[in-house]
Amino acid sequence: MTNHWIDLKNSDSIFIIGCNPAENHPISFKWIEEAMDRGGKLIVVDPRYTRSASKADIYAQVRPGTDIAFLGGMINYALQHDLIHKEYVREYTNATFIVGEKYDFKDGMFCSFDDQEKVYDLKTWAYETGPDGKPLRDLTMQNPRCVYQQLKNHYKRYDIEMVCSITGTKMEDYLKVVKNFCATGRPDKAGTILYAMGITQSTHGTQNVRAVAMLQMLLGNIGIAGGGVNALRGESNVQGSSDYGLLFHLLPGYLKSPEFDNADLKAYVEKWTPKSSDSKSANWLGNTPKYITSMLKAWYGDNATAANDFCYDYLPKRMGSYAYDKIMTKMGKGELEGLVCMGMNPAVGGPDSGSARTALGKLKWLVTVDLWETETSIFWKRPGVNPKDIQTEVFMLPAASSVEKEGSISNSGRWAQWRYKAVEPVGQSMSDLWIIDQFFKRVRNLYTKEKGAFPDPITKLSWNYGNGHEPDVHLVAKEINGSFTKDMTIVDKDKTLEFKAGDPVPMFKYLQADGSTSCGCWIYSGSYTKDGNQMARRDESDPTGLGLFPKWSWCWPVNRRIIYNRASVNPAGEPFNPKRAVIAWDGLEKKWKGDIPDGPWPPMKDDKEGKYPFIMLPEGHARLYALDMKDGPFPEHYEPVESPARNLMSGVQNSPGVKIPKNVSSDLAKFPFIGTTYRMTEHWQTGGMTRSLPWLTELVPDMFVEISESLAKKKGIKKGDKVRVTTERGSIEAMALVTSRLRPFNVEGKQIEQIGMPWHFGYAGLATGDSANLLTPSVGCANTSIPEFKAFLCNLEKGGNKA
Amino acid sequence: MTAAARIIINEIKGYHNFLKFMIGLVVMGALATMARFIFGLGVTTNLNDVYPWGLWISFDVVTAVPLAAGAFTLGAIVHCFHIKKLEPLVRPAIVTGFLGYSLVCVGLLLDLGQPQRAWHTMVYWNIHSPMFEVSMCIMAYTTVLFLEFLSPVCEKFGYHVPLRVLRWLEMPLVIGAAAISTLHQSSLGTFFLIAVDKLHALWYNPLLPLLFWMSAIFTGISIIILEATMVHRYLGQPDESELLEVLTKILPWTLGAYLIVKLAATALLSHGPLYDRPSLLTLFLAELIIGIIIPMFMFMKKAYREDDRMQLRGASLVIAGVVLNRFNVSMFGMEQADQAIYYPSIIESLVTIGIIAAHVLFFVLLAKYFPIFEHHPETVDYSLPDHAHSMTAAHEHSHASGSESVH
């Protein structure tokens, strides 16, 4: 989230698209309700009429997988009706930038697609640059090749009739949404967009997110209170996990993980440090060398020296994708020896989980670290298999739950909050930290004793977390914050600061590229300083009255509560909306008041020192036109891989960057219905946690599918009847919930029914049922590989097993 | 086997098959009762949170109490209104009443979740509770009936002293009985005054307690008619139909008065729609027509009043009517339009049947072994035996003699 849950209360229009916060983020509604009490309006766009929709002022139905059309239509409407925040767009986005001449878009394809490799040549989308290397701009935005005109041009095809015939939305509902939300383009209005899996779990998920962001840029809604692009994070600490490098292409702090040809640190830095020749661009990631070096110092300690490239060689180098689907394919081929599943349940949670279950049987060994026996840990005795046929050796390590251990959790709003152990772990369960610590120590001992091909990356690791039974989490947190490795004197503007070796780094500004600092995750630098554990702060003061609570816990980066907040003021540093000022430049004191701004520099208007607000991009301007997406600079509508509809926008049916697996089918004769999966309040994810608790199984005891009244009538199905749902991948049994909340979609004049299903069920735990993921296709987003869980084709028949 | 037991068994062997059948039913009822205590109410009954009260309350309590009203009605008629010639009917009425109330207590104890705590009502008073009031009354009244019932027992065994005390207590007991009965017969109606939004307007009105009391009176009378006719027919007791004719004269008046109050209350004092539930309306009309209007007209005719068969039929109609009325109030009228329908379980039914059978059985047995029907007070010897004189002389200042024989 660019903003925070609490900040939702500052909004005039809350636009929920592709998430269901009433059910999946219930606490959010506390703040949404507060906004509504102050006159804010709530918009919900979802294929189903959800519990969130029931609270909405405006609800619009959308066919799964058509959000780009929906949002593209809104972009078009805002542009055509001149509802955009002009000054914001001109000054803070790349609308004024001139696009190179090679750029072109024709019938659903951007220029320079390599049909063989199925990739675009991204270089052809570059800005046109001047002789100084700076991109050319036209501040009048009249140049036909400026981003603004290209944008207008691209989206003029997304007129309301076209959009509604793609999305199946009722035109009057669509207009209500558009009019209400686009009205937040005024400087004194704030609109926020909340999204999650309905937007991201798509073969064009990343472009969906971009469309959300673009709409917000056009309306001047990023950086302001009550605005933002707010991805509602899922797992309780998934924000923290991503921050610390959960994904294969990232190191902690969103530094890129080295690729095979980043042969040494220099090459790495060369490749991943963005450059800008514009002095007004802060280009913050220009600091990458400091962050990577400090990280290596944290990992390898004294072993990391300038002479040995700070042990850069020890980092694994990647080649290609190591995404979930790739790993599973490999596993299925027997190419993986073992798997450690720590707090994850792929036998239920992954796409096409039938294949995943089979793949697990190809492993030599499997370690599960979990609170419970999960479908994954008992995959070898799942219904329908003979345990004798499965040779995998399975180890179950009982893990302590979140309330049984101390540590930090980062929430959606980027607040790292310290938590304490409430109770002792039950039975023999141990904290994950202990388990990892033991894992490491035992592996290191083996390497030390038995050597091996390349022991150094393990044996040389710096691993100093105390001598207690349990590693000291505070030492871990301090390592993350970073410290000086030697005595230092730093001159910062007019101040001279003295640091001793071992002192904590006050913030990432002080990190160095020469090995004199170490820092485990640069964006968390400042979370554990000489003033103590900032994450444990519990001060309820709220000086701005906006609900920023600057002294409650700690928020990355540098305790900034709303990121990109320099875009909430005009170039002179005056808030666009003085009533909800996030920051404001005090010309007399020469400093910013309010939230912590994105960098200390004076306002952008200041010719000498002023900086553009979007400091994480080399050009300093938010990108309406993207340069590095694999599937195009502008989001373009494509159909999901399995779709009942022809792409009305162009002749290109699916996103060109997506590799389509064999076991998908758009044969409407076999699979006439749209299937979609989602969560519900009462269960958590794969159900490992909730289907083991009687009080929660009581709430939703059985696997069910939701169907419309019209489909129920056609098939003679009553509420509670057993039905069978089938896709090209598999088939499940469930009980039918007939409801008017699900309605068929109008697709090219035909009524196409949707089958909605939660994906929380499996064969372990107290309440068991078939897993929806036996049905879902293993096909992912062109950019991120997130699976397309939300739109596939299926059939449904009355009757259970027999059908 | 002891000799006594053998005697009892032999005695039973000599019973009429009907009695044996009754004994069988009572045994079944007793077994069902055991099942209730072993397996709990939930399993053995069809009661649930929607129907917390079922057959046991509707019949064993709410209906049985007016059915046992003969004792107080007749007591008052005979002693207070001094219609002496009806006196021979009093004792059977008291026996029925005593049995009835004892079995009401049994029914209640079965129905209570915590029967072992029944005494709590006497300790933790809640004067706002009609049930508190009713239970106090029922306990008091059962005691009164017990005392009244002791007379034939004492007669049988020739306990003269208690007999005299009882004789002396007769008037206060009769008056007390009438007052207590008035209270709890009507308070059973008060029970349902709390169910403002549950009991259908056809029955709910603030005069419900009055109506319950009024109907108890004519039910009591009708029960006596029924009973006397039956014992005459089946137990070979003397034909009292002439006496009963006196009672039948009272009936049209009480039925008529009831009808007027009932219709007026329903028309003027009820609080909701009356005709929205056809099935309930049918029940309402059935109750009135069968139980009130037809017998009222029947008993207005002298010929019918004198005809013992018609006496029986009319009284039966009244009784059927009141049974229906009590079920209407406590069960059918409480049913909400959208609820599943309650019907008693086998165990519930067996218990109730057992209780009814016990009533019949005990009545017959009592009639068999105790002077209940032969009782014509003028023939009873209330004199003290000689040896008792010395004991009681100090206390007894009244003249002990058979002077009552005014014949």
Place this chain on the structure above:
Amino acid sequence: MSSTPVNYDKTKSFLIDTTKCTGCRGCQVACKQWNQLKAENTTFFSGEGYQNPPLMSEYTFTRVKFKDYQKDGQNEFAFYKEMCMHCNEPACASVCPVGAFVKTPEGPVVYDAGRCIGCRFCMIACPFGIPKYEWSKAFPLVRKCTGCFSRIKEGMQPACVTACPTAISYGSRADMIKEAEKRLKNRPDRYQQTIYGKDEAGGTSIFYLTEQPLDELGFKPVTQRSLPSYTWQALRLVPGIFLTVGGGLSLLSWFTHRKERIRQEEAFKNSKVQPETTVEETREDQP
């Protein structure tokens, strides 16, 4: 019944704003957790929408009701938490023969299991169908929401209140009514202009605000008068009736017997037999 007079304005009350309820059922689970109530074994959803368990019961003191229907082509998906209303003048307390229910000055209507005889009159009496019975037991007791009396006595809020993200406000009755009225005024188009519970059953400690008409959501229409007053209007006559009937009948018998005696005396006079004191005389000495 409680003898201490209760200042209703000060009693702790719940304002349940169904327009803000997301149907998350956190309250339902929190209640089970605090009261350590067993989970019920049910299959599938027993009510509309995702409603489960079917009804409140000995194991379920509060339950979120779902209403899932269409009106004028628009979906209505409404939720509300059902629980004991903690009436100002509780019907359950008034009918209980042993006074097992008491309205506390703090607000909750609490139950003394040690007194209860299990007659279920409270269940008949409660206009909201709240008290539930331990049907599974041979010697059952009644169970219902305690208003978390044990918590509020310690200065905490009820478990369900603390679990609720949006819909429940908790405070003094006067404050909650004020807050409810404020909301009705602030957003008149969102709310039905009634506060259910303010006057129902003579006033309760639970207030509901709704967007849909109450009857559509299945709220029971309940009299605005306090329920105990309905029975009390009859019960208060008890001593009077007792004295009237007893006295009346005594008088009557005295009168009839006197007539009888006079008649007898005449008869005796005529027959010249001197009567002894009759037993009837003894009887007439009675009141």
